[in-house]
Structures are given as C-alpha cells and as structure tokens.
Amino acid sequence: MTRAEIIDGKLFAERLRAEIGRQVVRLREEHLVTPGLAVILVGEDPASQVYVRNKAHQARGASMASFEYRLPHNVPQENLLELIARLNADPAVHGILVQLPLPPQVDTDRVINAIRPDKDIDGFHPVNAGALATGGDALVPCTPLGCLMLLKHRLGELAGLRAVVLGRSNIVGKPMASLLLREHCTVTIAHSKTRDLADECRRADILVAAVGRPRMVPGDWIKPGATVIDVGINRIETPDGKGRLVGDVDFDSAVQVAGSITPVPGGVGPMTIACLLLNTLEAACRQLDLPVPSGLMETAWG
Numbered sequence: 001m002t003r004a005e006i007i008d009g010k011l012f013a014e015r016l017r018a019e020i021g022r023q024v025v026r027l028r029e030e031h032l033v034t035p036g037l038a039v040i041l042v043g044e045d046p047a048s049q050v051y052v053r054n055k056a057h058q059a060r061g062a063s064m065a066s067f068e069y070r071l072p073h074n075v076p077q078e079n080l081l082e083l084i085a086r087l088n089a090d091p092a093v094h095g096i097l098v099q100l101p102l103p104p105q106v107d108t109d110r111v112i113n114a115i116r117p118d119k120d121i122d123g124f125h126p127v128n129a130g131a132l133a134t135g136g137d138a139l140v141p142c143t144p145l146g147c148l149m150l151l152k153h154r155l156g157e158l159a160g161l162r163a164v165v166l167g168r169s170n171i172v173g174k175p176m177a178s179l180l181l182r183e184h185c186t187v188t189i190a191h192s193k194t195r196d197l198a199d200e201c202r203r204a205d206i207l208v209a210a211v212g213r214p215r216m217v218p219g220d221w222i223k224p225g226a227t228v229i230d231v232g233i234n235r236i237e238t239p240d241g242k243g244r245l246v247g248d249v250d251f252d253s254a255v256q257v258a259g260s261i262t263p264v265p266g267g268v269g270p271m272t273i274a275c276l277l278l279n280t281l282e283a284a285c286r287q288l289d290l291p292v293p294s295g296l297m298e299t300a301w302g
C-alpha cells in the first residue's frame, strides 16, 4: 500500500499569511487603514500563552496592529465584560478574540455574546454561528475555515463527496459540518453516542476528526484513498518525559490507508492562526465598507 500524501498546513499557512500581509499593506496605502487585532488572555495556561503570543506576533508579521490584554486568572467577569465593551467601541480595533478556555468564574457564553458580531473574528457569536448555519454572510470559526482551505487545496471540487465530521463542538464540529454542506458534500456528524462509529467513518471520502482524544481513529476506520483532516492537538507522555503532540488520528496506521492526511503538529494548527488574520482583514474591510479581498487562498498557493 502506498503512503498518503501529507498535507503541509504549516507551509500553506505561511503562504496565506504572506498574502494577507500584502493585502494589509495595500489597504493602508490605498485607504489609510490598518486592521487591528485585540487578543485577551485570562490566566496563565501555558498552551494559551503560547497561542496568544503567536497570534500577536503573526498579526504584527502581517503588518496589522496588535493589542494584547493579559488578565489574572481570578479576574471578575464584570472586568472582562468592561474591557470587551471598550474594545467594541474602539475604532482602531477591528477584531476581538478572547482566548479559550476561560477560568470557571467566567461564563464563556456571556463573554462571547458580549463581543460585537462584526468584530467577532473567532466566529463564535450566535449571530455568526446562525449566519453560517443559514447560508448568510458570517465570520467563520478559524479552525474549520482552515480545514476547508486545506481540503479545497487538496481536492478542488468537494460537491457530492461523503464527509464525516467526528465531534459536535460549537467551535469545530458544527461549523465544519455547515461549511462542508455549503460545498454540497453529503455530511454526517458522528459523536460519542453514534452507533457503528467505525463503519460511519469507513464510508467517508473526507474524514474530519475533532474529538480531542489522542489517536482514537485507527487506520482500519479509514476508507482507502480518503482525505483525513486531523484537528486534534493532544499532548501525551513519552518515556523520556518530554511529552509530544499527537492528533485524534493514529497517524502511523492511517497514513498507510488514506489518500492524504494532515500531520500533527504542522497540519490544521497553523491554519487556525492564519485564518484568524484573514478574518481580521475581512472584519476591517466590512466595518469600513471596503471590498473584501477575494481569492487570497488561490493567490497564496498560486
């Protein structure tokens, strides 16, 4: 059996970010506007600190303005809501992101609902979630948007393909299913209560695994030649004590069966931040009634 093609999300994300950077410079030259991204981190979770640092760094790398807010883990919810209200009203800020997860004293839904929908570059606000589900103009959650870009890059036309999305979260599973439906795939959402999970997966031309369980999907759940998108980022123990990241798919067995597959790390993860920058650029253009640059993905891969 030949090995699957590895879908290089890191390279794709680098090229996409470079193209976003060129569009940001053009926006500044032609319209005197600099897209601004505000990132809020509550607490000291080590992984979240890394993601927030990377988001701010990559926003600056794409010539955007970046504003970082770090709040203590025990911050009262009201203080966080006040900060969001201030950023909602700030014309230099076009996109607002609150890094998840939040500590237990904070009601995540209240926080997400407090962000102005047109500045919600995570696409988590119910207005954006509803618009995506009903086929309207939405800011789309970054991870599923990144997955879709990788799929279109690999497969081109997706219409008619059978897609299984493993996982039903609001952040990945549900928006991923909506995006695939929008591309005219035949979509199944599978989850922990799905009967005959392995058989469901084996029917998929496209399998998106987003369950957060290390190496849950073995190679024999995969249809030969299928495209596998692994959203999982799970840190596991190793004998040397250093630990390492693995996905929700058992890469070593899956790579023998699939037609193409995203690795972990270096697959979907880097696309999440690139798509965040894309959403920030889009949000800035919409707020200022300027045309949203199109074809960025095609140009990036050009």
Ligand SMILES: Nc1nc2c(c(=O)[nH]1)N[C@@H](CN(C=O)c1ccc(C(=O)N[C@@H](CCC(=O)O)C(=O)O)cc1)CN2
Residues within 6 Å of the ligand: 051, 097, 098, 099, 100, 101, 122, 142, 143, 233, 245, 264, 265, 266, 267, 268, 269, 270, 271, 272, 273
């Ligand atoms: N407000 C949000 N919070 C969270 C989101 C989100 O989209 N919005 N997603 C995740 C974390 N996340 C971005 O915030 C994220 C996760 C992983 C990566 C990434 O590039 N991963 C690398 C590996 C990194 C490592 O070594 O640890 C990879 O997969 O190659 C980027 C962003 C939860 N919270």
